[in-house]
Amino acid sequence: MSAQPHQLADVPEAFRPFVPDHGKSPWHPSVKATKRVLNPLPAPTVHECGTPVEIAHHQQVYGRDYSEWPWMYRCAACDASVGMHPFTNIPLGTLADKALRDIRKACKQPFQVLWEHGRMTRTEAYAGLAAHLGIEVEACHFGWFDAATCIRARDWAVATLRNGGTR
Numbered sequence: 342m343s344a345q346p347h348q349l350a351d352v353p354e355a356f357r358p359f360v361p362d363h364g365k366s367p368w369h370p371s372v373k374a375t376k377r378v379l380n381p382l383p384a385p386t387v388h389e390c391g392t393p394v395e396i397a398h399h400q401q402v403y404g405r406d407y408s409e410w411p412w413m414y415r416c417a418a419c420d421a422s423v424g425m426h427p428f429t430n431i432p433l434g435t436l437a438d439k440a441l442r443d444i445r446k447a448c449k450q451p452f453q454v455l456w457e458h459g460r461m462t463r464t465e466a467y468a469g470l471a472a473h474l475g476i477e478v479e480a481c482h483f484g485w486f487d488a489a490t491c492i493r494a495r496d497w498a499v500a501t502l503r504n505g506g507t508r
C-alpha cells in the first residue's frame with residue numbers, strides 16, 4: 342500500500358520519494374515509537390555554528406540507506422549530523438561532526454569494556470559514570486556528550502578498569 346496522500350501533503354516535496362509505503366516519516370512519526378523514548382531530546386533547530394539544522398535522508402547524503410530509519414538532523418555547513426530514534430523525529434543525541442563522532446566512538450570503547458566483560462552490569466556502569474560526571478543517569482549517553490565530557494568519561498572508565506572495577 343502506498344503512503345496516504347494526506348500524509349505526504351505535510352512532507353516537503355523533495356522528501357516525498359523517500360517516504361516508505363507505511364507512510365511514516367519525521368513529519369508523521371509513529372505515536373507508539375515516540376512514546377517509547379523515555380528521555381526525548383528536543384529537535385535541534387540551529388547548530389552551534391549558527392546554521393539552521395535541516396532534516397536529511399541517507400539517500401541524499403550517502404546515496405544509500407544505512408538503517409531502517411534513514412533520517413537525520415544535519416548541519417550541511419559542518420557536515421554535522423545525528424540520527425533519529427526509529428520511526429520518530431526524536432534525535433538520538435546532539436549533532437556531531439566527524440571529529441566529535443570519532444571522539445565519542447573512541448571514548449566509549451573502554452566504557453563498554455567495563456560492562457561487556459562482566460566487571461559490572463551495564464546499569465552499574467552508567468550509574469557510576471553519571472555520578473562521576475555529576476549528571477543524571479538519564480542524560481548519561483555518549484551521543485549527548487561534547488568532546489570534553491567524552492574525555493572525562495574515557496578517563497573514568499580507564500581508571501575504573503585499572504582498579505579492577507567497582508566490585
Ligand SMILES: [Zn+2]
Pocket residue numbers: 388389390391392416417418419420421
Ligand atoms: Zn554547523
